[in-house]
Amino acid sequence: MSDEQMDTTAPAQVPAEQLHGCPVVYSRGQKVLLVPREAYVKTVKALLDESFEVCVDITAVDYLLMPNREVGAGVAPERFEVVVNLLSLENRDRIRIRVQVPEENAEIDSLFDIHPGAEALEREVFDMFGIRFNDHPDLTRILMPEDWDGHPLRKDYATARIPVQFKGSPS
Amino acid sequence: MSTIEERPVFAAGTNEGDQEMTSRSGQTAKELLREVGAVLRMSEAEAAALADVQEDPDEDQTMIINMGPQHPSTHGVLRLMLELQGETVLRCKPIIGYLHTGMEKTGEELSYMQGGTNVTRMDYASPLNNELVFSMAVEKLLGIDGDIPERAKWMRMLLSEMNRMSSHLLFLATNGMDIGAVSMMLYGFREREEVLRFFQKVTGLRMNHNFIRPGGLAADLPPGWRDDVLEILEMLPTRLDEYEVLLTGQPIFRERLQGVGVITTKEALALGATGPILRSTGVAWDLRRDMPYLNYDQVEFDVIIGTYGDAYDRYSIRFNEIRESIRIVHQILEKMPSGDYRIQDKKVTPPPRARIDESMEALIHHFKIFTEGFKVPEGEVYVSIESPRGEIGCYIVSDGSSNPYRMRIRPPSFVNIQTLPHMMRGGLVADAVAVISSVDPVLGEVDR
Numbered sequence: 001m002s003d004e005q006m007d008t009t010a011p012a013q014v015p016a017e018q019l020h021g022c023p024v025v026y027s028r029g030q031k032v033l034l035v036p037r038e039a040y041v042k043t044v045k046a047l048l049d050e051s052f053e054v055c056v057d058i059t060a061v062d063y064l065l066m067p068n069r070e071v072g073a074g075v076a077p078e079r080f081e082v083v084v085n086l087l088s089l090e091n092r093d094r095i096r097i098r099v100q101v102p103e104e105n106a107e108i109d110s111l112f113d114i115h116p117g118a119e120a121l122e123r124e125v126f127d128m129f130g131i132r133f134n135d136h137p138d139l140t141r142i143l144m145p146e147d148w149d150g151h152p153l154r155k156d157y158a159t160a161r162i163p164v165q166f167k168g169s170p171s
Numbered sequence: 172m173s174t175i176e177e178r179p180v181f182a183a184g185t186n187e188g189d190q191e192m193t194s195r196s197g198q199t200a201k202e203l204l205r206e207v208g209a210v211l212r213m214s215e216a217e218a219a220a221l222a223d224v225q226e227d228p229d230e231d232q233t234m235i236i237n238m239g240p241q242h243p244s245t246h247g248v249l250r251l252m253l254e255l256q257g258e259t260v261l262r263c264k265p266i267i268g269y270l271h272t273g274m275e276k277t278g279e280e281l282s283y284m285q286g287g288t289n290v291t292r293m294d295y296a297s298p299l300n301n302e303l304v305f306s307m308a309v310e311k312l313l314g315i316d317g318d319i320p321e322r323a324k325w326m327r328m329l330l331s332e333m334n335r336m337s338s339h340l341l342f343l344a345t346n347g348m349d350i351g352a353v354s355m356m357l358y359g360f361r362e363r364e365e366v367l368r369f370f371q372k373v374t375g376l377r378m379n380h381n382f383i384r385p386g387g388l389a390a391d392l393p394p395g396w397r398d399d400v401l402e403i404l405e406m407l408p409t410r411l412d413e414y415e416v417l418l419t420g421q422p423i424f425r426e427r428l429q430g431v432g433v434i435t436t437k438e439a440l441a442l443g444a445t446g447p448i449l450r451s452t453g454v455a456w457d458l459r460r461d462m463p464y465l466n467y468d469q470v471e472f473d474v475i476i477g478t479y480g481d482a483y484d485r486y487s488i489r490f491n492e493i494r495e496s497i498r499i500v501h502q503i504l505e506k507m508p509s510g511d512y513r514i515q516d517k518k519v520t521p522p523p524r525a526r527i528d529e530s531m532e533a534l535i536h537h538f539k540i541f542t543e544g545f546k547v548p549e550g551e552v553y554v555s556i557e558s559p560r561g562e563i564g565c566y567i568v569s570d571g572s573s574n575p576y577r578m579r580i581r582p583p584s585f586v587n588i589q590t591l592p593h594m595m596r597g598g599l600v601a602d603a604v605a606v607i608s609s610v611d612p613v614l615g616e617v618d619r
Contacts, residue, residue, distance in 0.1 A: 120588075
């Protein structure tokens with residue numbers, strides 16, 4: 001706990017960079033915006049108006065095995081993280097948005113109304129991680145079969161666990 | 172725990188058939204508007220106007236069919252459901268996932284050293300670009316992206332551009348075949364084979380090379396490589412001129428493509444389309460020029476753009492990008508420096524073969540790198556480059572071990588394929604073939 005207190009006092013001297021009310025951190029020189037889940041769609045909309053007109057990528061990470069990781073800027077880590085990459089053609093600039101999504105309530109608003117291209121990408125995140133996107137027009141599995149059980153890219157999804165039954169095997 | 176009873180049959184909450192196209196009567200007005208493209212950041216008035224204009228018939232006048240297989244990439248792996256009225260396509264829904272093999276999950280099991288073998292199999296028509304973006308992401312995580320030797324950078328550019336040629340030649344071949352110019356398929360594959368033969372000489376394999384690796388490349392260019400490249404560079408322009416006569420100069424071919432599968436700039440941007448699809452609408456966006464990586468800021472080339480956003484524009488953009496690649500490779504040949512082809516960092520580079528025979532330490536070092544791999548500091552990074560199909564990106568999260576915690580490839584084809592319904596709307600079913608072909612999807616990358 002004392003370490004965390006140290007961390008919270010440290011940025012007081014150097015004011016943390018903010019964008020649309022969300023803290024900005026840098027990862028290997030790349031600009032990352034840590035957005036709370038409630039402000040997610042609002043922030044993406046504000047960035048769209050700021051010429052970030054292409055939603056390049058939406059993906060997620062399951063941080064189940066890294067529970068005490070450091071998100072930065074005092075943001076509390078959750079199990080899932082939705083990662084959105086935006087691109088501005090005008091300014092030749094990129095920005096990455098990371099949203100913490102808790103395990104017990106794994107859902108987030110859809111970007112579909114702002115970026116229609118998010119449709120397939122959000123379906124893929126839903127398929128692979130089981131994160132539900134509210135107001136998504138067609139939230140079904142996209143890569144796995146419809147009747148598949150589980151979400152393969154979750155860290156607690158064991159690989160190669162399907163029993164293979166060979167035809168005519170003695171047992 | 173009572174929720175278990177209330178839940179649908181499957182954990183995901185979807186039922187058999189949910190991925191398929193729903194019948195017209197089962198759709199709400201909003202869903203229908205979405206499928207015909209009315210939600211593309213239009214104002215409500217515009218969307219309403221579109222809804223008025225369409226004279227969509229009743230359900231009993233339309234027919235839902237499965238399209239294909241026609242394009243080589245759709246043989247059993249891309250399923251397109253079309254709703255037809257007569258010969259007019261009303262709606263289209265691509266159903267994918269038939270080639271899904273969990274490569275992103277596999278990527279978490281492989282070390283950074285082995286990762287290249289995995290990503291190279293995603294977009295099998297341009298494997299070297301996949302390896303390049305993966306290697307660049309790992310290098311950025313390691314913090315050695317500024318120390319890559321010059322020769323390694325130019326070699327990577329050479330291979331990347333040669334790969335762009337072979338990929339676009341494959342496009343010309345399949346596009347020609349889809350339109351009915353079957354001889355073009357033979358010619359396109361013939362020329363592509365010349366490029367692949369060069370790859371075989373350099374990397375040992377025609378495809379899936381695992382040649383570009385974190386830190387540099389697997390080996391130096393073989394003796395005589397310059398002559399091989401020059402041979403291809405001399406052969407290709409005359410062959411391209413022949414194709415101009417065979418395809419571009421042929422009225423039937425032009426008729427089949429011009430005005431077919433039109434997409435607007437607004438739609439392309441809203442759908443996140445990149446590469447030739449975005450450029451065909453008149454947006455001069457090429458990561459090689461606009462966000463240069465490697466040494467692309469030191470070579471001169473033009474970004475080819477179209478005007479109408481139709482299938483013909485996409486064809487000619489790819490056609491002329493081969494010529495631009497030839498131009499770039501000529502400059503690479505001039506500027507190729509001598510020097511090391513990989514970074515001499517003990518952490519990521521195995522020792523030279525000769526040292527292994529002499530030194531026990533070198534042997535241990537070699538063994539460690541190839542069995543355990545190297546550790547990458549904690550962090551996350553997104554790197555993207557221009558692949559022949561658009562922006563290919565690699566997002567890696569490292570937890571400090573020698574395997575990526577999460578390895579995500581942003582596949583250009585996966586996003587581009589979303590433009591199909593908008594391109595096909597209102598077109599003829601015969602044109603559907605031309606439209607699929609002009610998007611140039613590689614299903615290995617779509618499904619991963």
